[in-house]
Amino acid sequence: xxxxxxxxxxxxxxxxxxxxxxxxxxxxxxxxxxxxxxxxxxxxxxxxxxxxxxxxxxxxxxxxxxxxxxxxxxxxxxxxxxxxxxxxxxxxxxxxxxxxxxxxxxxxxxxxxxxxxxxxxxxxxxxxxxxxxxxxxxxxxxxxxxxxxxxxxxxxxxxxxxxxxxxxxxxxxxxxxxxxxxxxxxxxxxxxxxxxxxxxxxxxxxxxxxxxxxxxxxxxxxxxxxxxxxxxxxxxxxxxxxxxxxxxxxxxxxxxxxxxxxxxxxxxxxxxxxxxxxxxxxxxxxxxxxxxxxxxxxxxxxxxxxxxxxxxxxxxxxxxxxxxxxxxxxxxxxxxxxxxxxxxxxxxxxxxxxxxxxxxxxxxxxxxxxxxxxxxxxxxxxxxxxxxxxxxxxxxxxxxxxxxxxxxxxxxxxxxxxxxxxxxxxxxxxxxxxxxxxxxxxxxxxxxxxxxxxxxxxxxxxxxxxxxxxxxxxxxxxxxxxxxxxxxxxxxxxxxxxxxxxxxxxxxxxxxxxxxxxxxxxxxxxxxxxxxxxxxxxxxxxx
Amino acid sequence: xxxxxxxxxxxxxxxxxxxxxxxxxxxxxxxxxxxxxxxxxxxxxxxxxxxxxxxxxxxxxxxxxxxxxxxxxxxxxxxxxxxxxxxxxxxxxxxxxxxxxxxxxxxxxxxxxxxxxxxxxxxxxxxxxxxxxxxxxxxxxxxxxxxxxxxxxxxx
Numbered sequence: 001x002x003x004x005x006x007x008x009x010x011x012x013x014x015x016x017x018x019x020x021x022x023x024x025x026x027x028x029x030x031x032x033x034x035x036x037x038x039x040x041x042x043x044x045x046x047x048x049x050x051x052x053x054x055x056x057x058x059x060x061x062x063x064x065x066x067x068x069x070x071x072x073x074x075x076x077x078x079x080x081x082x083x084x085x086x087x088x089x090x091x092x093x094x095x096x097x098x099x100x101x102x103x104x105x106x107x108x109x110x111x112x113x114x115x116x117x118x119x120x121x122x123x124x125x126x127x128x129x130x131x132x133x134x135x136x137x138x139x140x141x142x143x144x145x146x147x148x149x150x151x152x153x154x155x156x157x158x159x160x161x162x163x164x165x166x167x168x169x170x171x172x173x174x175x176x177x178x179x180x181x182x183x184x185x186x187x188x189x190x191x192x193x194x195x196x197x198x199x200x201x202x203x204x205x206x207x208x209x210x211x212x213x214x215x216x217x218x219x220x221x222x223x224x225x226x227x228x229x230x231x232x233x234x235x236x237x238x239x240x241x242x243x244x245x246x247x248x249x250x251x252x253x254x255x256x257x258x259x260x261x262x263x264x265x266x267x268x269x270x271x272x273x274x275x276x277x278x279x280x281x282x283x284x285x286x287x288x289x290x291x292x293x294x295x296x297x298x299x300x301x302x303x304x305x306x307x308x309x310x311x312x313x314x315x316x317x318x319x320x321x322x323x324x325x326x327x328x329x330x331x332x333x334x335x336x337x338x339x340x341x342x343x344x345x346x347x348x349x350x351x352x353x354x355x356x357x358x359x360x361x362x363x364x365x366x367x368x369x370x371x372x373x374x375x376x377x378x379x380x381x382x383x384x385x386x387x388x389x390x391x392x393x394x395x396x397x398x399x400x401x402x403x404x405x406x407x408x409x410x411x412x413x414x415x416x417x418x419x420x421x422x423x424x425x426x427x428x429x430x431x432x433x434x435x436x437x438x439x440x441x442x443x444x445x446x447x448x449x450x451x452x453x454x455x456x457x458x459x460x461x462x463x464x465x466x467x468x469x470x471x472x473x474x475x476x477x478x479x480x481x482x483x484x485x486x487x488x489x490x491x492x493x494x495x496x497x498x499x500x501x502x503x504x505x506x507x508x509x510x511x512x513x514x515x516x517x518x519x520x521x522x523x524x525x526x527x528x529x530x531x532x533x534x535x536x537x538x539x540x541x542x543x
Numbered sequence: 544x545x546x547x548x549x550x551x552x553x554x555x556x557x558x559x560x561x562x563x564x565x566x567x568x569x570x571x572x573x574x575x576x577x578x579x580x581x582x583x584x585x586x587x588x589x590x591x592x593x594x595x596x597x598x599x600x601x602x603x604x605x606x607x608x609x610x611x612x613x614x615x616x617x618x619x620x621x622x623x624x625x626x627x628x629x630x631x632x633x634x635x636x637x638x639x640x641x642x643x644x645x646x647x648x649x650x651x652x653x654x655x656x657x658x659x660x661x662x663x664x665x666x667x668x669x670x671x672x673x674x675x676x677x678x679x680x681x682x683x684x685x686x687x688x689x690x691x692x693x694x695x696x697x698x699x
Contacts, residue, residue, distance in 0.1 A: 046686060116683055120644050122660065123685070205644065205659055248546070269579040270655060272662035276578040283568065287561045294557040298550050353568040354577045357655045361646050361681035430650025432681035438689035443677050445650055498545040534585035534661030540643050542618050542685025 001485065003081035006072060007392040009090050011478075013069030014389065016098055017062050018474055023105075024057035025467040032419065032460030036453040037437045046114060047436035048543060053108050055117030059219075059373065060136065061101050066381050067226045068093070068143045071170040073388060074229070075147055077488050078164035079154045086150040093142030100135025103128060114543040116434065118212065119192070121203045124539025127196040130188050137181050137188075144174035162500055165246055166233050166490065172253040173225040175507070176218055179514060180261055183214035195539065202536030206273045206529050213264035214522065221260040221289070223373050225253065227380035230333055231300055234384070236491030238330045239323060241307025243491040244299040250504040252299075255292035257514050259285055262521030266351040270360050273533075278525040279353070285521060286351040293344060300337060306494075328405030329397075329489065332383030335413050336376040343371035346424070361434075363456075364427025367420040375416050379409060382470060387486055390477045396484035397477065404473050411466035419459025426452035580656040580666050588660035591615065591641045602626045605635070612695075614638045616645040616658045619687035621678060627696045633669040634695075645691070646681030657682065673699035 001007070027050040033039045034047050041047065072090060076082055082090065107113040113129035151163065151171050163171070187208045195203045232249045236242055243249065265282035268274055308319020324330045346368045349355050359365060386405045390397050397405075427433070431449040440446040503509065546554075571577045591597050596613045600622040605611045610632050615622045617640065628634060638647050638658050645658040647666070654668045670676070680691035 048683060048686065048688070051683075114686075120682075122643050205661060209644075209659075248550075268657075271657045272580065272582045272584075272659055272664045274581060275583070276572065276581040279579060279581060280569070280572055284565060287565055290561055291554070291557065294554060295550075298553045302547070302550070348564065352564065353579065354571055355568075357579060357653050360655050361648065430648065432646070432648065432679060434683040434688075435681070436689040440677055440679065440690075440692045443675070443692070443694070445677055532583065532585065535587045535589070537588050537643075537660050540618070540685070542643065542687075 001391070001394065002073060002076040002488070005087060006076035006082050009082075009087065009094065010069045010073040010076075011389075011392050012094055013065045013072065014385065014392075016101065017065035017069060018385075018471065020057040020061040020065065020101065022467065022471055024054050024062060025464055027051070027054040027057070029460050029464040032453075032457040035435075035437050036457035037450065038454075038457055046111065046543060048116065048434075049108065049111055049114045051434060052114050052116050053105070056104055056108065059117055060133075063223050063373070063377070063381075064136070064140055065097065065101075066385075067173070067222070068097075068140065070226055070229075070381075070384060070388065071147060071173065072143075073392060073488070074166040074233075075150055075170050077490065078166045079150060082146075082150055083153050086146040086153070089142050089146035089149065093139045093146065096135050096139030096142065098139075100132045100137075100139060103135065104132035107132065111543070118216070120212075121192070121195075121205050121208045122537035122540050123543075124196050124541055127193060130192045130196055134185065134188055134193070137185050140181070141178060144178045147171060147174050162502075163505065165243070165249060165493075166229060168250055168505070169225065169229045169233070169253055171507075172257055173222065173229070175511065176225065176257050176260065177222045179257075179511075179518075180215045180218035180222065183211040183264075184216075187211035201538055203539070204529075204533050204536050206271070206533065207526075209268065209271070210264065210274075210522075210526065210529065213267040214261070214518075215264075216267055217264050217286075218260045220369070220373065221256055223377045225256060227333070227336065227377045228252070228296055230380050230384050231296065231337065233491050234489045235300070235330060235333060236303045236307070237489035238327060239304065239307045240311065241303045241491070242494040243497070244302045244306075244494060245497040246493045247498055247500040247504065248295060248299060250500060252292035252295045254504060254510050255295075256289065257510055258517060259289035259292075261514060262517045263289065263351075265521075265525075266356070269353065269356045273529060274525055275528070278521075282521055283351055283353050285517070287348075290344070290348065293340075326402075326406065328402050328409065329383055329387050331406055332386070332409045333380040335409055336379035336383070339371055339379070339413070339416075340376040343368065343376055346371065359427060361432055362427035363423040363431045363433050366433045367423030367427055370416060370420045370423065375412070375420070379412060382408065382412075385474055386477070387489065389474055390481055390484075391486035391488055393478050394483055394485075395477060395481035396486055398481055401473055401476060401481065404469060408466050408469045408473065411462055411469065415459045415462030415466055417459070419456050419463060422452040422455035422459065426456075580664055582663055582665045584663040585661055586639055586663055588639075588641060591639050591660075592617075596637070597639055602628070602634075608632050610634045612636045614647075615641060616647065616680065617641045618643060618645075618685050619680075619691040621647075621680075621691070621693045624693040625696075626693075627698060628670060629698050630673045631669070631671060632697070633667060635667045636665065638664045643684050644682050645684050647678065648681045649676050649678050649695070652676070654678075655681070670695075670697040673697045 107129045113125035263286040313319040640660045648655045676695040
């Protein structure tokens with residue numbers, strides 16, 4: 001068991017995370033029912049209002065709170081109890097983030113911020129919505145500072161010993177997050193807040209979109225890296241194996257820091273105002289970030305196979321059978337891992353310069369990120385929660401809850417196969433994303449899409465039931481399960497693995513290269529936007 | 544840093560795949576001219592509706608089997624709302640927005656681009672098949688986003 005005070009901090013983050021998940025899931029269910037034409041919303045609740053709530057609460061709040069909670073638990077486990085300053089800073093971060101979350105939710109529910117979670121200008125929400133987002137971001141920065149501070153003190157006290165793998169990865173994840181969120185913080189503080197209050201009457205749209213997507217792509221890696229931490233560090237222990245290589249795991253995280261940020265233009269491929277050569281340059285960098293994921297895939301399957309063979313598995317694929325399929329701590333992340341194979345392939349398609357034209361802003365994209373963040377990442381997070389929540393609350397994961405967790409994972413996989421599968425197919429036909437139920441005056445093409453939207457609603461309903469089951473399991477594990485000692489599974493490194501080169505902890509070097517790549521990829525096109533920008537736009541409230 | 548032999552093989556095959564993918568999109572972009580719409584022309588969004596040529600949104604014949612569609616995107620419609628061209632025509636779409644960001648997509652074609660206020664977005668397409676094509680907005684633009692669509696009829 002980690003220090004009780006750290007467990008409490010971690011649990012507070014996890015609680016807000018699951019609360020956001022529950023509310024966001026209700027919005028998600030209603031959206032799929034509306035879009036299939038099954039129901040109409042009562043009480044003048046708008047489809048786009050739900051969509052805003054769904055995006056903000058799941059993509060931003062559920063993920064960020066879960067990640068910070070998980071990282072604190074792992075840091076306290078691997079580097080020892082948090083020192084006073086890091087812990088206090090962590091609580092301050094929690095308070096700021098929670099305040100921001102509540103404020104944002106209120107303004108979304110008041111229908112004063114129906115701008116979706118991407119809040120593209122010149123749709124203009126209440127200034128309080130942007131103020132709320134700033135609190136979430138700055139609060140998360142305090143958590144980043146607190147984790148770095150813990151690492152710094154630990155390094156000093158241990159005379160620069162090699163940091164534990166988990167903590168190294170946590171520091172890297174928060175470094176990625178901090179560099180990425182500088183973009184979104186800049187657009188909110190310098191553009192959206194002065195403009196929505198009325199201090200300035202115009203906003204430069206392309207600059208705000210570029211700053212947003214400078215943040216928007218590394219955001220997805222911020223979700224993914226903690227899942228990778230579970231795969232690299234936690235899963236080997238659960239399956240009775242060893243970490244394949246400490247050095248290669250760290251190298252993969254270094255590559256994510258370098259290549260996941262200067263790639264935002266692949267979200268803006270179809271926009272005017274950015275030259276196609278700069279777009280292509282960032283497409284090339286986007287492909288570089290696939291390499292560390294390939295490394296991860298290799299490491300994982302190497303661990304599975306070596307662990308299986310040690311248990312006596314024979315034949316080319318005998319090791320598959322001896323994996324602990326009945327242990328939800330393995331099963332849920334494993335399903336996430338398997339789903340990442342098609343999800344990653346879809347991502348390569350999306351970033352492929354011309355192919356983007358076929359799928360941009362169609363339901364294909366929605367289908368894509370419901371495989372990545374809402375399956376690969378979410379299932380891994382659920383798999384973590386099943387042992388982390390009882391671990392932190394001094395209880396145990398009972399065989400019965402383990403079984404329910406497996407059922408939950410299967411439901412999630414089936415529900416997502418329906419929903420995301422239908423989204424991918426109908427997206428290829430051209431059905432737009434982020435659009436309420438419509439047949440475009442009974443246009444035959446749009447009518448052909450309706451059955452797929454019904455399949456999305458079936459999937460959405462199964463997914464919602466899975467969320468109810470998840471909330472029940474988590475609630476039971478937090479408050480009802482038998483008192484006991486759980487294990488925080490932390491893998492050990494294979495004896496034969498090579499030692500870790502010291503250069504991997506040279507933060508100045510990696511952050512420096514990351515900054516250099518960002519400057520190369522962004523300076524000239526960004527300067528062009530400023531120099532040749534059109535007159536700005538006033539705000540519009542079209543909802 | 545030491546790497547396992549199999550990992551080297553795996554990563555090299557991955558790197559070769561990625562290089563091939565990039566070569567394909569690169570050749571398509573730079574040798575065959577298949578670049579995503581990236582026009583640089585700007586316009587004052589407040590004045591767009593009274594600035595030529597957008598003061599008169601229309602479809603005009605500009606050559607043999609060649610048309611130009613000057614279009615305005617505004618919440619929640621496109622102007623002109625009805626257009627007709629003969630089969631086999633190439634249409635050059637030139638679109639700008641007077642208010643918020645819109646999308647411009649014609650399902651079952653490769654016509655898909657963003658319409659950002661302040662910029663003129665352009666894309667061309669040759670309509671070989673006759674039919675009633677849907678032109679729709681695929682970027683959330685407000686409460687009526689789902690009705691923002693017009694049709695383009697391609698006559699046989």
